Amino acid sequence: MIKGTILKNISNQYIVLFEDGTKQLCVAMGKLRQDRKPLVGDHVWVDEFDHQFGIQKIEERKNYLIRPAIANVDQAVIVMSSKDPDFSTVLIDRLIFQIVMANITPVLCVSKMDLVSADDPIHEAIEDYRRSGYEVYVTGHDFDENELVECFNDKISVLTGQSGAGKSSLLNRINPEFELNTQEISKALGRGKHTTRHCELYAIGSGWVADTPGFSSLDFSKMDLLELSHRLPDFKDAAMHCRYRDCVHLNEPGCEVKQGVENQRISAIRYQNYVDVAALIKQGRRR
Ligand SMILES: Nc1nc2c(ncn2[C@@H]2O[C@H](COP(=O)(O)OP(=O)(O)OP(=O)(O)O)[C@@H](O)[C@H]2O)c(=O)[nH]1
Ligand SMILES: [Mg+2]
Ligand SMILES: [Zn+2]
Structure with missing residues (x-):
């Protein structure tokens, strides 16, 4: 064989x-x-x-995703546009939560950075992810993609993110021979569907990258809150020192994660997005 x-x-x-x-x-x-x-x-x-x-x-299999259907993924690159469609930390963080729960490393790539000015608040949002320990790449028309290309080496990566974020365009810029279909965002959103329908691996450097339609739904009803609370890279260090081992960092006394948010060692944005998703998880369990 x-x-x-x-x-x-x-x-x-x-x-x-x-x-x-x-x-x-x-x-x-x-x-x-x-x-x-x-x-x-x-x-x-x-x-x-x-x-x-x-x-x-x-x-x-080391791990697998159902939508997109792919196995043995090392990292998921969240492609989020700076504009068209709007930049959203809520969406980025919800994708991060799904990705870490699938046992995959999240990486952030902010696209269409050619559309924002130097004093745009997006730069601070990007720094917030870097301070929290995430790998962040920025891309756009006429941007140098070398660093991003290197992060693909020796791994299987998936690109994920909303329709129109520029996932296929990014791969075409890295290698024009891919000739992936791309579409203006108004048309893509009008159809309510992704331009990219199937999942295929493309060789980039010594790695493999899948252009995918992205996660089709962000369902939190079956997610385990305790597991999420312990897997989130932002909370990991602090969570070890919470008073209770099963602390989910909401209202428990002696919670080091909440303390970390107060001392600005942990991102207040990520914490708020976590609290909102915790509510969704609880709602799902009640149903
Ligand atoms: N200004 C600017 N526009 C871009 C950039 N990258 C992509 N676009 C535009 O964004 C639109 C959508 O790009 P696609 O690459 O089709 O987006 P996608 O993420 O693959 O979308 P789906 O396949 O539907 O999930 C196209 O009109 C592109 O021309 C960029 O770096 N800068
Ligand atoms: Mg596409
Ligand atoms: Zn805690």
Whole structure:
């Protein structure tokens, strides 16, 4: 059997990249057709027979996402435009919460920075993410993408973010040969749908990047609040010193996270967005 990685899925067929650099169209065999369908990003074992290539086995996944359907993701790059559509820390933070709960590292990329002036409040918002320990990249027309390109090396990354944020445009700027479809935001939003429909991995440097339609829904009703409260990178250090081990940093006495917000060691923006999502989680549980 030959070992490879799935780059693209078109209905029941998969493009697999083998370790020798060749690509082959493969089909899923037997049980893999129903119970455990292969995903883009899966490391698989393939057999050749009758001039056909069949995926026999899927290696254990490090993690996976359902929408977009992709496995073994190392990092998710949240692409958020500075304008058109509007910059939103609420949306960024909700994406961060979903991403850390999927066991994936969030990275922020603020796009369309050519549209904002030097004194725009967005610069302070960006600093707030950097101070909180997040990796932040800024891009725009005529911006140098070298740093961003380096962050893709040796990893599988997904781009996520709202329709029109410029995810496909960004990949086209990095490599014009990708020729990904892009669309003016008014048209994209008018249809209420993403221009990018499927999920495919593209080679950038020594890494792989998926252009995806982004997370299709941000459902918090099934999220575990205690787990979120302990996984958020912003809270991690402080949370270890809260009086109660199951502190979710809302109204508990002796909460070091709340103390951190008061002392401005923890972002007040992220904390407020966390409190709002905590309310959504509780509502979902009551239903
Ligand atoms: N000013 C400016 N406009 C940009 C930039 N990047 C993209 N755009 C515009 O933003 C619009 C949407 O870009 P897309 O790349 O299609 O957005 P997307 O995130 O892939 O959208 P979906 O596939 O629908 O999720 C297009 O009209 C682009 O021309 C940029 O850096 N600066
Ligand atoms: Mg797109
Ligand atoms: Zn606490």
